[in-house]
Amino acid sequence: MDYPVAPVIREALEKRIVTDLGYPMWDEQSSPPPLVEAFAHRMETRYRWRPDPSHARAFTDLNQALQVLLHHLTEPGEPIALHTPAYVAFVATLAEMNRPILPIPMLPDGDSWRFELPDVTGCHILLLVNPHNPTGRAFTRAELTEIADLAERHDLLVISDEIHADLTFAPHEHIPFATLLPDRTITLTSASKAFNLGGVRCAVAHIGPAHVRKQLSDMPGMLYGEANVFGVEATIAAWTHGGPWLAETMKTLDANRHTLADRLPKTIGYRLPEATYLAWLDFGHPDAAEKVEQRAKVLLSPGKSFGPGGDHYARLNFATHPEILEEILDRLSAVAE
Known part of the structure; x- marks a missing residue:
């Protein structure tokens, strides 16, 4: 995080x-x-x-x-x-x-x-x-x-x-x-x-x-x-x-996962995670992480490294500060196909 x-x-x-x-x-x-x-x-x-x-x-x-x-x-x-x-x-x-x-x-x-x-x-x-x-x-x-x-x-x-x-x-x-x-x-x-x-x-x-x-x-x-x-x-x-710190952190993560739901381009599939600080994003085509890194300068985890069923996906870690997440979303929106 x-x-x-x-x-x-x-x-x-x-x-x-x-x-x-x-x-x-x-x-x-x-x-x-x-x-x-x-x-x-x-x-x-x-x-x-x-x-x-x-x-x-x-x-x-x-x-x-x-x-x-x-x-x-x-x-x-x-x-x-x-x-x-x-x-x-x-x-x-x-x-x-x-x-x-x-x-x-x-x-x-x-x-x-x-x-x-x-x-x-x-x-x-x-x-x-x-x-x-x-x-x-x-x-x-x-x-x-x-x-x-x-x-x-x-x-x-x-x-x-x-x-x-x-x-x-x-x-x-x-x-x-x-x-x-x-x-x-x-x-x-x-x-x-x-x-x-x-x-x-x-x-x-x-x-x-x-x-x-x-x-x-x-x-x-x-x-x-x-x-x-x-x-x-x-x-x-x-x-x-560590309970109080974790409770505050979970509030930020909860807000961030909903920000993704509100702002991700409609061409990127996203299901609200029920746990973790990870978003599993469906780009609908292989090598999505590499293309996003090249075009938007946003580093995602390549879906193919997650084994069977991951080819069209990439994983985004949203455990960051809200302003950084907004920047990520701006960049994704600018290059969304």
Whole structure:
């Protein structure tokens, strides 16, 4: 996001700098560790989910966590079910690890999106991105229940990326998938999206399936690295004290998503996102992002990098200041076909 970090986070990092940059002793000093405790408390108070803190562990970010899980739980060539188009880094990870995508296409449906459940024969993992990036879809309880039923019928594990949960716009709500299918769900989350902390590298994985916890616990403790002291301090401060800052930020994001609806040229398709600060724009032709960059000097994320179904699209990050968004829209209007 194009906003400064929350003051409570800055204060927490400044305090860490002036007091102690030595080796952290969280595990020895408390049980559960402070990061896991902050995660569990936030899930319970914000989403009415009571995760078992002993089933959670820290990673440096969601992409690392996903790669570790896929390495342990799947073999090269094994398909991974994924709603498409999908988050660029996940598409890249699956390609790099030779885990082909089994698409669950997100299809236009009035003012929103829908999906059709696929044949998951030969698949053991469903990678759920909820809220969905790039469409901004916040899955309903009915939709999540259908996915849970599918997972039960076909013996699937669900890796649920819920990093955009805090960016859900009312009246929509975020429903943790683990509340529906706890023993089959691995939940991945972080404060990095909602609190603009991507560079500090800290994420939490809550691992519901007992056999997955056993596999990870059998590995050397430092093999996959650790979250650093800045990441942990920033995340705890965000989840514990960042509520007022996030509420104000959500007001700006809400206004910005409606500004897009009001001012985007009619030749560009747009469905109001139910969550995230991302607009999935339908230009109706391939290479839209490249053409917009050349002609309007506006940098969008190319739709083709989001995998199947993204060719005619581009993604716009609207987490910026209103005057900058107005400039973006002026430029798009000037070159709209």
